[in-house]
Amino acid sequence: MPPSDPLGTPGRRAFHHQPVLLREVMELLAPASGQLILDGTLGGGGHSEAMLRAGARVVGLDQDEEALAHAMQRLREFGDQFCAMHGNFRDFPRILSESGVGPVDAILLDLGVSSYQLDEPTRGFSFQKDGPLDARMNPRVGVSAADLVNTASAEELERIFREYGEEPRAHRYAQAVVKERNQQPIHTTLRLASIIEKCAGHSGGKRHPATRVFQALRMAVNDEMGALADVLRMAPKYLKPGGRLAIITFHSLEDRLVKQTLRHFSQPLLDRPEWPEPRPNPDFQLRLLTRRSIAPSEEEVRHNPRSRSARLRGAERLTSHVPY
Incomplete structure (x- = not known):
């Protein structure tokens, strides 16, 4: 018989997706018991599962209904510790607000397409x-x-x-x-x-x-670049003080935008040639956790060739003021 998808549709491939840079994401976000984490790109649920096993509570977002259904099935053992929601990560402020969820301890974005999407x-x-x-x-x-x-x-x-x-x-x-x-x-x-x-x-x-x-x-x-720009602009406001942001990109356009935006949010002063002196940066809210992007190990690339182009960057919320 042909394989079936998680929704029970005959002939569809089973959903599979290897989480990339999993060890590095866990080290960067350091999820702990009682923390609330937003996984803005739930996908196959691999990153979320690791964070749930570390004791964190996870809100998982995905605009792909097939991915969402699979992840809910995969993570059902965690009960109320996990909550799945359908939507684009650029809409996370509205989705969290409608669900009564306030600032979070960490936000994860794993950009790009899943192996299932590519193979189906x-x-x-x-x-x-x-x-x-x-x-x-x-x-x-x-x-x-x-x-x-x-x-x-x-x-x-x-x-x-x-x-x-x-x-x-x-x-x-x-x-x-x-x-x-x-x-x-x-x-x-x-x-x-x-x-x-x-x-x-x-x-x-x-x-x-x-x-x-x-x-x-x-x-x-x-509209992937537009969505990424939106979420980068809003993410710091929805992190608790000390909260962390981790973003995995897969090509230079995404990585450049992430690098430039995180750098802007981590600069206390802004300088321009036409200004007599540097001025305070009103967006100064983050401390960089990665001066350079983190690439997958040779071993990971051998086991998952699609991880080759992945790059991870992260930052931490500094101020105690959360304009929520």
């Missing part, structure tokens, strides 16, 4: 197997990747490929997509991948030429 063809995140071109974390909300590639202008597609995929051939690929969709709409992952491959003249190198295009479409469809 019907989700449309990958071109390893054919499936609908979707790539939405929450399939009930927003436009799909197919909507985007079939309606966006060549200029907009080029911007997306270049900005989110850091694709040097963005112009060429955008033109190829528009040309092909004018002949027949693009609705499947393999069709889009073949268009990019044909345009690139792929000769079997390490990375398929469509890899960055799919990454870019996923980031655009889910």
Whole structure:
């Protein structure tokens, strides 16, 4: 019989996701009994399980209903110690407020896609197997990747490929997509991948030429950079004094934004060339816990190659004033 998913849908792959940098996250957040932790990207529940076993209470958020259902099943043994909620992490202030939850002792964000999302063809995140071109974390909300590639202008597609995929051939690929969709709409992952491959003249190198295009479409469809900017701006206000923030990124755009934002919140003074002297930083609320990003060990990469690009950064809330 074909494998079933956690929701009992025949033919779907079982949900699986290895938590990356688990030991490093546990060392950085140091969860303890009685603490309240927000896991803003619950996913498969691996990080949450480790924090629950350390005695912490965990509120887990995820916009993917399939991930949420799996995590609830996996973590059911913890009872009231664990609470799962459906939603985008950028909305966590509203979700916590509606649930009567105040400031927390730690916040964890593990960005990117899960192994299940990549490996399940019907989700449309990958071109390893054919499936609908979707790539939405929450399939009930927003436009799909197919909507985007079939309606966006060549200029907009080029911007997306270049900005989110850091694709040097963005112009060429955008033109190829528009040309092909004018002949027949693009609705499947393999069709889009073949268009990019044909345009690139792929000769079997390490990375398929469509890899960055799919990454870019996923980031655009889910507004990943916008959501990350929102949560970074709000997170310090929702940490208790001494509370900690840990963020795992998977590519340079995310890591750069996290690095710059945490650095800004950790500077007591701001200086500008046009100012006669430095001025107090009204956003000064954090102490950096990681001067440089933490990468996975060679052993972890051997066991989980998808962890290779992961980078972890963290910070700690300094002030006692929580504008809640």
